[in-house]
Amino acid sequence: MRKYTPKDNVQGKSYYTDRFWVAPRVPRHEVEEGSHFADVVKALGRKAKESYVEIGQLVVHIKASENFNVLKTLKESCGYTQCSEQSAVDYLAKDGEFELFYQLLNISEAKRVRVVCRIKKGEAIESVVPLFKSANFAEREIFDMFGIKVNNHPFLKRILMPDDWEGHPLLKTYPMIGDEFASWYEVDKIFGKEYRDVIGPENRDPARIDRYDTKRFSRVGYEVPFGADISEGEKENPIEYSETVLVDYTKSSKQLDERR
Amino acid sequence: MQQVNKLTPFFENLNFERDDNTMVINFGPQHPSAHGQLRLVLELDGEQVVKAYPDIGYLHRGIEKMAENMTYNEFLPTTDRLDYIASTSNNYAYALAVEKLLGIEAPRRAQVIRTMLLELNRIISHLFFIATHALDVGAMSVFLYAFREREFAMDLMEDYCGARLTHSSVRIGGVPLDLPAGWVEKLASFCAKVNHEVEHTYEALLTENRIWKMRLENVGVISAEDALSWGCTGPMLRGSGVKYDIRKEEPYELYSELDFDIPVSDRCDSYGRYRLYMEEMRQSVRILEQLIPMYAKTEPQLMAHAPQYISAPKEEIMTQNYALMQHFVLVTQGMRPPKGEVYVPTESPKGELGFYIKSEGEPYAYRLKCRAPSFFHTGLLQEILVGTYIADVVTIIGTTNIVFGEVDR
């Protein structure tokens, strides 16, 4: 029987986990009364479903449909004028959802807020490009890497992968070494599909050594000309080592004198 | 489509037949002044750029995907290849993010060494900036002079970690090695050299240079509002008059104890940013000079003591059974940080370099997002290139100081 491997998450997994292992959690703190973050949560009002402080930054969970309004409030009334990062996390295998986060920065207070929302597979998110121009590239990257559509984006196109690429690489279902399409991409594009046989499949095994390959591997003691056919076996070619005179410096310098 | 024959060859770069009298040219991805693999599609009206479309992804290597398939320690050398001009700043940003997640702190000596390496890398990166920027604008000799000093800095890095470019000189929880004998003295003499060269070579050659000023002044103007909106950080933001440096505002490592200034320029143009880079090198030297006496006062411990996450020192592994077992588990299975998410910003030479790590309590990160400053600076190009002349395009690309390893990741 072949070993069962789950298809919905093909990323790296620990080969052994203790039966009684329970992962601890990074402490989440309540938002302190009177702090800057408390004002932010107050300004958001009922839009903030859940809010806590994790490792010095405020995390606010919101509804995905309200993302534009929330970011607008944060920008205009709380001073979060820079969106330093936004991206997504794939939870399709577990919850059938994507988690999106916006990382915002308040320059004058030197505070950071992370706005988190979740969308179902196939749902689209509203673009925040009118608020933060940096979202232009970031949202294109989300679309490219996860296939999440962004409504009202000025130019939603693949950004990192080629336009004719198939699949969205950062999904958990996408293997790290790529699928069939990815492995033949450059050959198909440059030479055409008919050259697949000529060029051959990719070597994804970094430790692979071809016993009969005389073009890329030298064989110490069995040297043959470049590209020679050795499927019939090769002749031994004894190695000539240069002679080393061992000198015992502790005893006498006689040997040294002889060499001089 | 053109009719291609021997008399009218096919120019793949130029599409002459357009109705509106504009010309579309393709710039890159292999262009010596594109700083890597930037491809720009420019629509020109005469010599003026009407529309610019930066096309990136020619160096996309799937580093974020690799992070999901590697244990935390395994991934560290990969971060070298993000911003390969200042590798240690990437190693450090990643290590700091994981440390924040684990809730550990590096010992004092490791902190001193890390801060030294970070500032040394800042000097390396800024020297590289001035070299390539001047080369693009046309000052070849500055390139040769700046690379001369850069080699001395690389020698120092090589003495410390053995590598010139891809250092991996920071570990999660500390640094792997102590400074070699005589390194601090070499660093001190290097600091003096940099200070001297900045003033007497680069600034003497460029600051009042007529051609340099004509090429840089009022080129690539970014208003403070635009800079914030486009996600500009580092010298790009400070060049627009916003005084924000993560080392000062959200201090990490030893920066809260060190005395240094944050240079700001209100000029908003390439020349102001050039002055800023020069000043930042002086400040880095100032930081390094303060760190040298701090080093001597520290205890020799180099790695944090956290047996659950970090291997014990070699002597303990070789002598104590439990340390050996821990080490075996950490190497074969990898450390398991607690569940949670963290975003840690650091000030890399290019700007805000942050790592977002989502951990599910597994030895493999569930999601790692690298917030690269150059990515957002490249996005900015589509706005600031519009209206400029084609000769200034190269200057503006040079002044953004983008590195494609971290743009495409």
Next chain:
Amino acid sequence: MAQHQVNYASSAGLPIALTSVDKLVNWGRSNSLWPLTYGLACCAIEMMASGASRYDFDRMGTIFRASPRQADVMILAGTLSKKHSEFARRLYDQMTEPKWVISMGSCANTGGMFNTYATVQGVDRIIPVDIYLPGCAPRPETLQYALMMLQKKIRRESANMNNNTKQNLRLV
């Protein structure tokens, strides 16, 4: 190596050097190798460093050219991504014969540490490579050594390129 200094005393004072055409042509070819600046990633920085002050590539007759039409050697320095691969092949095709390729760094040789969906697993899948240069990133000295090895290789070749066996991809 051709004798390129005429010994006036030995050949009856005549400025004549006798050599084979192969040697003469290869002497010219091998001593003015102009590489294409094809910096892709980290190795490009080391390639720049080898062209800069300390390592000084110019003394080997090596002057970086920005145009493939003027270049003899393509130094593929860095990771070749799948998106970029068609451009690499196009630039190679644009170079005039005779042309050689140095694959610099592990990424260009085999894909290196980037065993991912986006990386070409060795540039020899799309263009024929003459010298593989290991290291991540190789030091400038390594690049200079590779160039000297390439010079050696050129001197061994026949001046008529049709006589040389190249890898099968050349005719594709």
